[in-house]
Amino acid sequence: MSAREPLWRRLLNGWLLIVARFGEVQTLVILGIFYALLIGPASLGARVGRADMLQKKPLEAGSAWGEADTAGADLERSKLQS
Amino acid sequence: MKILGISGFYHDSAAALLVDGRMVAGAHEERFSRLRHDPGFPRRAAEYCLDEAGIRADDLDYVVFYDKPMVKFERILSTYIATFPRSLPSFTRSIPVWLKEKLWVPNVVQRELGYQGEVLFAEHHQSHAAAAFLPSPFEEAAILTLDGVGEWATATMGIGKGNRFDLVHEIRFPHSLGLLYSAFTYYLGFKVNSAEYKVMGAAPYGKPVYKDEILDKLVDLREDGSFRLDMQYFAYDYGLTMTNDRFADLFGRPRREPESEMEPFHWDMAASVQAVTEEVVLRMARDLHNRTGLPNLCMAGGVALNCVANGRVIRETPFENLWVQPAAGDAGSALGCALFVHNAVLGNPRAFRMDHAYWGPSYGDEEIRAFLERAKAPYKTLPRDEMISETARLLDAEQKVVGWFQGRLEWGPRSLGSRSILADARNEENWSRVNLKIKFRESFRPFAPACLAEKAGEWFEIDRESPYMLLVCQVKEGRDIPAVTHVDGSARLQTVTRDTHAEFYDLLHAFDERTGCPVVINTSFNVRGEPIVTTPEDAYLCFMRTDMDVLVLGNQILYKEDQPELHEDVDWRELYELD
Known part of the structure; x- marks a missing residue:
């Protein structure tokens, strides 16, 4: 049997649990605000501009293959994350 | 030149090391962390690769990451914009992970490996294409890559020649054959990015009665194999699930509860999506x-x-x-991105042809015996030839199920004779026995046969080698190997040559000499939800936790009846999440 933890340690652990939960809620709230303020207007703009960002409109005749958008085999391009 | 390739942060993280353009080592992180499909940074796999080559991170010329994080992030943000406001739950879950880790790959590499040099990036499908073409036996070949999604592309086609390749066409997210299959995997109650192979295994039990409905409502398939999905039925672009209520309404049933009984509807659904997948792949290949x-x-x-x-x-x-890369999923891209830089970017000629899949750690007899002594596990050491003949005798005469641990760990998801559970394929009872009492998995799942390569044509309808268990063919009429023959008469064959795995080949040869049958059950050495075993300790624990009869570790043989009872503080079933 392990020795019983001292009172201060148990209090600290309890406090850390509370702030962790509080932090989770805070993160959700902040992300929600970002989502509404950044993604929302961008989405509105895309809808006004009738942008089909995910190619969801039905395809007309022909192939659904598109030209490949690849970076090519180049050392300088390979250094980029984009 | 030393190049370390890394794939990670999604699923099946892995590392692979090239020295002067030749693969020296490669391994999946899950084999070390013991977390199935481990999505984290593959630190342990990378450290193993460096150890195998006897070098340190500072000796590396480059570390290459298998995709372009910023492009992938752009795709994710674009998807959130396109699906606002339904994408809020997904946004709140994924953005913290991106901000914390996924956008800082060079820093993570530096922190985890102590590597100070340049980190390069290949595109996701460039990595797949490189893994497919550059280690292949062909000087020139057509290339087809198909997966869930990378940055934007979900499928590409192109041509490889010499040390370069060009990807010419692509299909972009959210239209994805891999995600379509995963959506049905989810709908059938299995785990996405993990249990897709169960859908494939379930398909022969059903009839593809929903194929036309899928092609009519869900998939706009063109003659050249290209397609668009009707995203009204799917949720993976905005939510935390793969399909939505409209999808369930279309087929008149809710999603199957995981672990509940499979009904005729589910078998038919598996058969239907498998038929659609085959149709798409065939059309793409012909085109x-x-x-x-x-x-x-x-x-x-x-x-x-x-x-x-x-x-x-x-x-x-x-x-x-x-030629299919044996680690065709994202793990293989660790090798692909390293080859891409060495051959295509730096212009070096191709120096590596992958003719086997044994690139992981191995353990010599001394290491094995040292472990067994520590574990106080009774064993006997036999000369190599006796070990082979005794194992063949146990498989045949005593119908034992054998844990087989020999040589270097496999690269890719399949056990190919290094970390395998073996049994007699002629005995139909072995199907249910190994499934239910040893692997603890669903009874419908078939087992794969391993066969001497030179005799494969006598037992299976096949005219070529299948060393990586990546081809399904029919069992020849009159050949009675029920434990590896699926309900439709097919088998997922592995052919074995002596060049690639001498011990496994010799065992099959010895079994053939005794029985006139060059085929055994070869299934992965693990239980359901557990990664394939890596070390002798992993193998011994798996042996002791199951009804396996015999364990062969190198030249050491252990019989279950000789072993002391295993005492564990935790229930091992809680260690592995079911897939």
């Missing part, structure tokens, strides 16, 4: 052949693990030769 006129095809991406579709590509398209 690619029309465009290139080449006799050789290389494939990679998770969909290339669909060995039923691969078998049909060989039989039903004009391609004469097919």
Whole structure:
């Protein structure tokens, strides 16, 4: 049997649990605000501009293959994350 | 030149090391962390690769990451914009992970490996294509990559020649054959990015009665194999699930509860999506052949693990030769991105042809015996030839189920004779026995046969080698191997040559000499939800936790009845999440 933890340690652990939960809620709230303020207007703009960002409109005749958008085999391009 | 390739942060993280363009080592992180499909940074796998080569991180010329994080992040943000406001739950879950880790790959590499040099990036499908073509036996080949999604592309086609390749066409997210298959995997109650192979295994039990409905409502399939999905039925672009209520309404049933009984509807659904997948792959392959006129095809991406579709590509398209990367999923991209930089970016000639899949750690007899002594596990050491003949005798005469641990760990998701559970394929009871009492998995799942390569044509309808268990073919009529023959008469074959795995080959040869049958059950050395065993300790624990009869570790043989009872503080079943 392990020795019983001292009172201060148990209090600290309890406090850390509370702030962790509080932090989770805070993160959700902040992300929600970002989502509404950044993604929302961008989405509105895309809808006004009738942008089909995910190619969801039905395809007309022909192939659904598109030209490949690849970076090519180049050392300088390979250094980029984009 | 030393290049370390890394794939990670999604699923099946892995590392692979090239020295002067040749693969020296490669391993999946899950084999070390013991977390199935481990999505984290593959630190342990990378450290193993460096150890195997006897070098340190500072000795590396480059570390290459298998995709372009910023482009992937752009795709994710674009998807959130396009699906606002339904994408809020997904946004709040994924953005913290991106901000914390995924956008800082060079820093993570530096922190985890102590590497101070340049980190390079290849695109996701460039990595797949490189893993498919550059280690293949072909000087020139058509290339087809198919997976869930990378940055934007979900499928690409192109041509490889010499040390370079060009990807010419692509299909972009959210239209994805891999995600379509995953959506049905989810709907059938299995785990996404993990249990797709169960859908493939379930398909022969059903009839493809929903194929037309899928093609009519969900998939707008074109003659050349290209397609668009009707995203009204799917949720993976905005939510935390793969399908939505409209999808369930279309087929008149809610999603199957995981672990609940499979009903005729579910078998038919599995058969239907499998049939659609095969149709798409066949059309793409035929179109690619029309465009290139080449006799050789290389494939990679998770969909290339669909060995039923691969078998049909060989039989039903004009391609004469097919080579599929044994680690066709994202793990193989660790090798692909390293080869891409070495060959295509730096212009070095191809120096590596992958002719086996044994690139992981091995353990010599001394190490094994040291472990067994520590574990106080009774064993006997036999000369190599006696070990082989005794194992063959146990499989045949005593119908034992044998844990087989020999040589270097496999690269890719399949056990190919290094970390395998073996049993007599002639005994039908072994199907249910190994499934239910040893692997603890669903009874419907078939087992794969391993067969001497030179005798495969006598037992299976196949005219070529299948060393990576990536082709399905029919068992020849009159050949009675019920434990590896699926309900439709097919088998997911591994052919074994002496060049690639001498011990496994010699065992099959000895079994053939005794029985006149060169075929055994070969299934992965693990229980359901557990990664394939890596170390002798992993193997011993798996042996002791199951009804396996015999364990062969190198030249050491352990019999279950001789072993002391295993005492564990935790229930091992709680260690592994079911897939």
